[in-house]
Amino acid sequence: MSHEFPPLEGHISKAFDGALASLHVKVIEMGGLVLDQVREATHAYTEWDEEAALQVIERERDVNSYKKTIDSEQLLLIARRAPVASDLRAILAMSKCVADLERAGDEARKIAKNVIGTGARPGVATSRDARHLGELATSLLRLSLEALDTIDTARCSEVIARDEDLDQEYAAGLRRLLTRAMEDPRHFEVAVEAAFVLKSLERIGDHARNLARHVLTIEPDGG
Amino acid sequence: MNQQSDQTLHERRRPDAPAAVVAANAPSGANDPDSAPQRRDNESGLNLKPSGRTHIQSSSSLEERSAQVSGQTVGHIAVENPIFMCRDVNVFYGNKHALKKVSVDVGRKQVLAMIGPSGCGKSTFLRCLNRMNDTIPGARVTGSITLDGVDIHDKRQDVVQIRARVGMVFQKPNPFPKSIYENVAYGPRIHGLARGRADLDDIVCSSLQRAGLWDEVKDRLRAPGTGLSGGQQQRLCIARTIAIKPEVILMDEPCSALDPIATARIEDLIDELRADYAIVIVTHSMQQAARVSQRTAYFHMGDLIEVGETDKVFTNPRHRLTEDYITGRFG
Numbered sequence: 001m002s003h004e005f006p007p008l009e010g011h012i013s014k015a016f017d018g019a020l021a022s023l024h025v026k027v028i029e030m031g032g033l034v035l036d037q038v039r040e041a042t043h044a045y046t047e048w049d050e051e052a053a054l055q056v057i058e059r060e061r062d063v064n065s066y067k068k069t070i071d072s073e074q075l076l077l078i079a080r081r082a083p084v085a086s087d088l089r090a091i092l093a094m095s096k097c098v099a100d101l102e103r104a105g106d107e108a109r110k111i112a113k114n115v116i117g118t119g120a121r122p123g124v125a126t127s128r129d130a131r132h133l134g135e136l137a138t139s140l141l142r143l144s145l146e147a148l149d150t151i152d153t154a155r156c157s158e159v160i161a162r163d164e165d166l167d168q169e170y171a172a173g174l175r176r177l178l179t180r181a182m183e184d185p186r187h188f189e190v191a192v193e194a195a196f197v198l199k200s201l202e203r204i205g206d207h208a209r210n211l212a213r214h215v216l217t218i219e220p221d222g223g
Numbered sequence: 224m225n226q227q228s229d230q231t232l233h234e235r236r237r238p239d240a241p242a243a244v245v246a247a248n249a250p251s252g253a254n255d256p257d258s259a260p261q262r263r264d265n266e267s268g269l270n271l272k273p274s275g276r277t278h279i280q281s282s283s284s285l286e287e288r289s290a291q292v293s294g295q296t297v298g299h300i301a302v303e304n305p306i307f308m309c310r311d312v313n314v315f316y317g318n319k320h321a322l323k324k325v326s327v328d329v330g331r332k333q334v335l336a337m338i339g340p341s342g343c344g345k346s347t348f349l350r351c352l353n354r355m356n357d358t359i360p361g362a363r364v365t366g367s368i369t370l371d372g373v374d375i376h377d378k379r380q381d382v383v384q385i386r387a388r389v390g391m392v393f394q395k396p397n398p399f400p401k402s403i404y405e406n407v408a409y410g411p412r413i414h415g416l417a418r419g420r421a422d423l424d425d426i427v428c429s430s431l432q433r434a435g436l437w438d439e440v441k442d443r444l445r446a447p448g449t450g451l452s453g454g455q456q457q458r459l460c461i462a463r464t465i466a467i468k469p470e471v472i473l474m475d476e477p478c479s480a481l482d483p484i485a486t487a488r489i490e491d492l493i494d495e496l497r498a499d500y501a502i503v504i505v506t507h508s509m510q511q512a513a514r515v516s517q518r519t520a521y522f523h524m525g526d527l528i529e530v531g532e533t534d535k536v537f538t539n540p541r542h543r544l545t546e547d548y549i550t551g552r553f554g
Contacts, residue, residue: 010552082510084537084549220539 007151007218008090019077020087023070027094027101030066031145031211034101037063037108038141038204042134044115045197046127053115056108063105070098086218090151093214097148100214104141104207107200114197120190122197125180129173130197136166137204144211151218159212163205170202295324297542298531302330302518306471306501307352312366314347314356321347323525324366329471334493334502336516336533338509340548343522345505349473352503353389354382371470387414390464394476396456398448398463403440406448406459407431410467426466434462435492454485461492465500472496474504478511490515509549513537521545 008020037056044053074095077083083091114120122130140162147155174195181191305328314322322344329335329352337345347356354375356362368375375385387410399406407427408417417423427444431437436458440451448459457477464472474493478486493502493515506512512519513533520530521544529542540546547553 010547012551012553016551084509084513085540085546087550088538 007086016081019073019081020090023073023077023091023094026066026070026073027097028145028149030063030070030098030101031141031148033059033063033066034105034108035138035141035145037105038134038201039138041108041111042131042138042201044112045122046131046134048115048121050115053112056112057116060105060109063102067098067102071095089220090218093218094148096214097211100207100210104204107204107207111197111200114193120187120193122190122194123180123187126177126190126194129176130194130201133166133169133173133198133201136162136169137201137208140166140205140208141211144208144215147212148215151215153216153219156212156216160209163209166205167202170198170205173198296326296527297529297545298536299518300327300527300530302328304331305329306331306371308367308369308372309348309351310367312348312351312364312368314344314351315363315365316359317361321525322351325522325527327520327527327530329501329503330518331501332497332499333518334497334504334516336512336519337503337505337522338507338512338519338548339522342524344525345520345522346475348522348527349475349503349505352471352473353386353391355386355391357382387467388469389471389473390467390469391473391475392457392460392464392477394479396453396460396480398451398456398459400447400449402445403431403448403451403459404444407462407466410463414467416467430462430466431459433465433496434458435488435495436462452485454481454488457481457485457489458492461489461496465496469500471501471503474502476505476507479507486511509537521548523548 008024009017011017011020037059040052041056043049044056074091077091081087140159143155143162144159146152147159177191177194177198181188307329309328310326312322312325313320325344325348327335337348339345350356350359351364351368352375356364364376370385370388373380399409401409404427407430408423411417411423411426417426428437428441431440436455439455440446440459448456451459457480461472461477478489481489490511493504496502497517504512504515516533518530519533519536521528521536521540521542523544529536529540529545531541536545537549540549
């Protein structure tokens with residue numbers, strides 16, 4: 001008689017359970033760090049906080065370090081356990097999530113780098129748009145991490161739907177930015193940099209959406 | 224935006240986070256098999272909830288594709304132009320009901336792997352296909368097993384001929400106490416398959432070549448078969464089986480007594496042989512079943528639970544029992 005086991009748990013080998021759980025925890029930890037990075041990078045840009053920006057750039061090393069550790073753990077897990085079925089899908093999904101988290105971390109660093117050196121500080125309206133988009137991206141990333149934490153397919157669907165809203169907000173923000181740039185060409189450089197920042201935030205939303213899609217592959221029949 | 228909750232998500236994940244998270248990251252591995260992290264509640268971290276999967280997964284494609292005849296097996300029990308067609312096969316050892324209404328086809332020129340925990344009935348079912356259960360006192364087989372459309376239990380059937388058409392390789396290599404040559408020549412000789420010595424030589428040579436053993440033994444065909452290594456003996460047994468030109472080869476854990484190198488060679492051989500034979504293999508190794516077979520059947524306590532394409536069974540099995548077994552969640 002079989003029992004219903006939660007994803008990643010229930011193996012006869014407790015060592016296998018432990019290894020999967022350890023991997024899962026590390027991926028969530030990495031996600032939490034990236035979430036923090038995105039929030040701090042957005043704050044650094046909108047408030048023109050050079051210290052916060054430097055911290056984001058510095059901490060990017062930790063994000064990369066997580067990726068290396070997780071990649072190495074996954075390799076060992078596959079070599080030792082030859083996982084199949086749901087275990088295999090979960091490990092592959094987590095591997096893809098790590099890649100997307102690492103890229104989201106890169107985008108946060110790019111945003112922060114605008115604040116350092118000769119970066120051009122955004123105006124009130126541009127800051128407002130960047131702050132709004134940053135909040136949307138952070139919210140989406142947090143939701144996708146919660147979905148990954150509990151392997152929650154309903155939340156995944158919500159993330160995928162809400163990314164479309166973020167894309168629309170990005171498009172609207174970009175239009176407003178271009179309008180301001182055309183009205184006042186003296187601030188063209190600021191507008192160009194701001195456009196890159198908005199694009200980075202939109203990409204972070206895409207990475208959050210990808211996370212959700214990867215989680216859905218763990219339980220393809222809806223769990 | 225709720226910064227507090229964002230900080231909570233990251234704060235509790237840092238290396239200096241609460242003990243529950245640190246414990247999960249402590250090296251557990253093989254040194255501490257009981258160190259699986261405890262499940263935690265929402266406040267502190269992971270909250271792995273039951274996946275909510277039903278006993279049999281439901282999907283529209285399952286209803287479309289399922290071909291349940293016995294009413295209990297998930298997946299495709301039938302194939303086109305099967306060599307064997309088994310329907311509602313029951314086996315009793317005295318009062319013990321060892322195999323329960325098993326229905327499945329065996330396809331030509333493909334490998335069907337049978338997996339399941341010890342005592343599930345897979346070897347019992349294998350022995351049904353060449354009526355080896357007839358040799359077990361108290362064994363009784365019911366249901367229909369047809370070989371090329373003819374019932375193998377029909378009174379007019381010659382069981383010796385059935386066993387010539389359906390060869391078998393056993394777990395422990397069992398060469399005859401004869402020379403390598405005679406091991407392979409014996410079957411064709413007694414079945415009258417060779418017109419003379421030259422024919423017999425050809426059969427022995429081609430069978431040993433087919434089994435991948437010729438180069439290793441061609442200079443010592445008179446040497447005793449029992450003097451070969453375990454892997455060579457098993458290949459000799461395979462050569463002996465194919466020498467009488469069967470249509471089906473049954474293999475009961477053929478590699479379990481062999482080292483990894485010999486196992487790899489046998490698996491390669493199985494892949495080559497399926498070009499000409501239907502092969503049914505019982506194996507305890509999930510990885511072997513995944514490597515060598517095109518279809519996989521999962522048995523559990525006498526029931527055939529699931530049968531389907533091997534790739535699908537090992538990436539996304541349909542039945543909860545199959546998933547649990549192949550992922551090592553119960554034995």
